[in-house]
Amino acid sequence: MTDTEQKPILCVGITPCVQRTLQFKRLELGEVNRAHAVTISAGGKACTTAHVLQALGERPVVTGFIGGNTGGLVETYLRQRGITCDFITSTGPTRICSTVLDETSGTVTELVEEAPLPTGEDWHNFDTRLMESLVNCGMVTINGALPPKAPDYIYANIAQKAVTLGVPLLIDSQRTPLLNTLAYQPLLIKLNRRELAETCGGDLANDDTAMIHAARDLVARGAQWALVTHGPHAAWLVGAEELWCFQPPRIKARNPVGAGDSTTAGVAYALRRGQTMTDATRFGLACGAADALTLVPGDVHPEVARRLLAEVEIERVK
Numbered sequence: 001m002t003d004t005e006q007k008p009i010l011c012v013g014i015t016p017c018v019q020r021t022l023q024f025k026r027l028e029l030g031e032v033n034r035a036h037a038v039t040i041s042a043g044g045k046a047c048t049t050a051h052v053l054q055a056l057g058e059r060p061v062v063t064g065f066i067g068g069n070t071g072g073l074v075e076t077y078l079r080q081r082g083i084t085c086d087f088i089t090s091t092g093p094t095r096i097c098s099t100v101l102d103e104t105s106g107t108v109t110e111l112v113e114e115a116p117l118p119t120g121e122d123w124h125n126f127d128t129r130l131m132e133s134l135v136n137c138g139m140v141t142i143n144g145a146l147p148p149k150a151p152d153y154i155y156a157n158i159a160q161k162a163v164t165l166g167v168p169l170l171i172d173s174q175r176t177p178l179l180n181t182l183a184y185q186p187l188l189i190k191l192n193r194r195e196l197a198e199t200c201g202g203d204l205a206n207d208d209t210a211m212i213h214a215a216r217d218l219v220a221r222g223a224q225w226a227l228v229t230h231g232p233h234a235a236w237l238v239g240a241e242e243l244w245c246f247q248p249p250r251i252k253a254r255n256p257v258g259a260g261d262s263t264t265a266g267v268a269y270a271l272r273r274g275q276t277m278t279d280a281t282r283f284g285l286a287c288g289a290a291d292a293l294t295l296v297p298g299d300v301h302p303e304v305a306r307r308l309l310a311e312v313e314i315e316r317v318k
């Protein structure tokens with residue numbers, strides 16, 4: 001393994017959360033509902049991606065903002081799993097997000113708090129620390145949305161620094177903050193189908209041609225590759241000259257929250273081992289399915305992901 005390969009993957013997520021996963025036999029709106037089990041974990045997309053990378057055998061570093069007692073919970077959870085934390089401490093307390101599982105209907109409902117907006121000083125500290133972290137990493141992932149009212153050039157700043165340092169960038173985000181990174185030619189942008197529609201406009205839900213056209217447009221604007229996922233349905237990988245269609249494994253999902261972040265982790269892991277973007281995507285999609293099988297977001301068992309890999313179907317369309 002060369003020195004570059006040994007450098008860690010840096011997972012950037014501005015908005016970590018305490019993730020509560022509540023299980024109900026049957027949920028009734030407007031009634032008193034008692035959870036029969038509650039699981040607490042560190043959530044937010046970068047934490048989930050780092051969690052999966054760690055399970056796969058990487059040594060990721062996770063950064064972003066945490067604050068208050070809830071921020072302490074996030075950091076403790078990650079450190080207990082051996083994950084290196086490089087958070088900036090800000091004044092706003094870390095948010096709490098809840099996933100509600102109704103075991104009768106099988107529905108999964110997410111209750112999401114918005115993250116507090118970091119102050120100008122917080123951003124300054126983040127920027128300074130980020131430069132040091134980027135110098136020492138071999139790949140960077142940017143995961144998730146920005147807090148409301150955050151400047152929409154934040155991700156572009158990170159992308160510019162990464163490009164200057166020659167660090168490959170994978171970004172899982174949407175709308176203007178994502179669009180602003182395209183000029184820096186990120187290696188991969190990853191969105192789900194709804195996020196692609198919200199970024200590019202149009203109703204892409206049932207129109208593959210329009211969806212592919214929108215993804216191609218993001219590639220024409222600078223992304224090297226665009227991966228569009230859609231839960232259990234086909235995922236599409238678009239490059240400058242190529243178009244690939246993947247069918248995820250057929251599974252009975254328990255909790256699909258975090259499947260996208262697990263996909264990012266799987267792709268990053270495989271790319272760091274020299275795999276092609278298509279092979280890395282296959283492994284990423286298998287990791288996404290492995291995540292959907294478990295209760296806690298990011299709780300991916302590598303042996304399950306490796307088994308599911310054989311079930312990901314792949315077809316070159318162009």
Ligand SMILES: Nc1ncnc2c1ncn2[C@@H]1O[C@H](COP(=O)(O)OP(=O)(O)OP(=O)(O)O)[C@@H](O)[C@H]1O
Nearest residue numbers: 192229230231232248253258259260261285288289
């Ligand atoms: N029900 C499922 N069955 C099989 N595979 C799934 C299922 N849900 C997710 N996956 C796998 O995970 C990948 C990513 O899932 P999805 O499109 O739901 O991501 P997402 O919407 O970004 O999720 P999140 O943002 O909550 O992490 C899919 O392409 C697929 O490979």
Ligand SMILES: [Mg+2]
Nearest residue numbers: 172192260261
């Ligand atoms: Mg996602």
